[in-house]
Amino acid sequence: MHVLVNIDVPDLAAAEAFYTRAFDLRVSRRFGNAGVELLGGNAPVYLLEKPAGSTGAGIMPRDYARHWTPLHCDVVVDDLDAALARALDAGATAEGDVREYAWGRIVQLADPFGHGWCLLQFLGRGYDEIAT
Incomplete structure (x- = not known):
C-alpha cells in the first residue's frame, strides 16, 4: 500500500x-x-x-473554518518544542498544551485552513512502552 x-x-x-x-x-x-x-x-x-463552498465527495460544501474529523495526520518529530515553534511561526494555532505520556509527547494544532494536526515526539521505546 x-x-x-x-x-x-x-x-x-x-x-x-x-x-x-x-x-x-x-x-x-x-x-x-x-x-x-x-x-x-x-x-x-x-x-x-x-x-470554499465547492462540493467534493458527498454533499457537504467545503468550509475552511476550524472543523473536526476523526481522521487526522500526526507529524512525528525529534524535537517537539522546536517543531511547535516552527509551526506556530508559520501560522498554526496550538490547541492546548503539550502533553506527556509514557510513549512520548504530543500537541494538537490547527493549520490556517481549519485542518487538525498533531505533533508527536516519541520517548523511550515509543508506542512499545504501552503495547500489550
Whole structure:
C-alpha cells in the first residue's frame, strides 16, 4: 500500500508557504495553478486548491473554518518544542498544551485552513512502552 495525503485548501500559495515552513516540506511538482506536490515526509502531500463552498465527495460544501474529523495526520518529530515553534511561526494555532505520556509527547494544532494536526515526539521505546 502507498499512502498519499491530499489536503484541500482555499489558497494554494498560502498553503504552500505554510506547509513548507511549518513541516519543512519541499515542492516537488506543480499541477498548473490548482495543485502542488510536497515531499520531505514518508508520504507525499498534495495541496489542492478548492474554493470554499465547492462540493467534493458527498454533499457537504467545503468550509475552511476550524472543523473536526476523526481522521487526522500526526507529524512525528525529534524535537517537539522546536517543531511547535516552527509551526506556530508559520501560522498554526496550538490547541492546548503539550502533553506527556509514557510513549512520548504530543500537541494538537490547527493549520490556517481549519485542518487538525498533531505533533508527536516519541520517548523511550515509543508506542512499545504501552503495547500489550
